[in-house]
Amino acid sequence: MRVAALYDVHGILPALEAVLVDPRCASADLIVCGGDLVAGPLPAECLERLEAEGERVRFLSGNGDRETVSPPDEGPLREIGLWAAARLGPERLERVARWPATVELELDLGRVLFCHATPSSDTDILTAATPDQDVAAVLAGTPADVVVCGHTHVQFDRRVGGIRLVNAGSVGMPYEGSPDARWALLGDGGVAHVSTHYDAEAALTALAGTGFPALDDWYGGVVRSEVAAEEATAIFEGRRRGA
Numbered sequence: 028m029r030v031a032a033l034y035d036v037h038g039i040l041p042a043l044e045a046v047l048v049d050p051r052c053a054s055a056d057l058i059v060c061g062g063d064l065v066a067g068p069l070p071a072e073c074l075e076r077l078e079a080e081g082e083r084v085r086f087l088s089g090n091g092d093r094e095t096v097s098p099p100d101e102g103p104l105r106e107i108g109l110w111a112a113a114r115l116g117p118e119r120l121e122r123v124a125r126w127p128a129t130v131e132l133e134l135d136l137g138r139v140l141f142c143h144a145t146p147s148s149d150t151d152i153l154t155a156a157t158p159d160q161d162v163a164a165v166l167a168g169t170p171a172d173v174v175v176c177g178h179t180h181v182q183f184d185r186r187v188g189g190i191r192l193v194n195a196g197s198v199g200m201p202y203e204g205s206p207d208a209r210w211a212l213l214g215d216g217g218v219a220h221v222s223t224h225y226d227a228e229a230a231l232t233a234l235a236g237t238g239f240p241a242l243d244d245w246y247g248g249v250v251r252s253e254v255a256a257e258e259a260t261a262i263f264e265g266r267r268r269g270a
Contacts, residue, residue, distance in 0.1 A: 038067020
């Protein structure tokens, strides 16, 4: 079985559509949507596009999805959550609210656990630079050979103890120094980090018409590839340490 891991779409429909028609994704047996699908400019359209794939897609929840279903009382994420929730409407929100925190599959790689950030949290931070002992503490007791995560929007692949930890990257908001959508393909005995090109500038022009409140402040620079992986990793590591 070949599994496409699509994480952190963040409502960027043009990026999602580009990945879904990429032959490498189109030929996958299963798609795991790894969370933070609907917190963004086109939440309903992204949800319906993936739901159109039927049983081929398995959904799990990320913090952005959770904060859309139940927007925080204050802070910058409240406005995004309220905006996306209004566009999803009650029936779609009900479906999003039912998404589990993890998905587990038996693949030729062994037992694979898909989660948004870590197996026990949708907000904890692990990066390529997180010390091995800290990663081991977070993954202790996880019954998996491979853990696939997202949340920090930077692809990496590392092994700590007996567990292989893979960040699939971000489809809609990659912190990778280029706007290409990032995702991962598992199967045939391996894990491949994948990059799918699409016209990001045209996408931003189209998304500007949605009225999304944080497009310039939160999304524009990322989609225009103004954030490099090293910079993002350093920022996330600082947050993880409480710096």
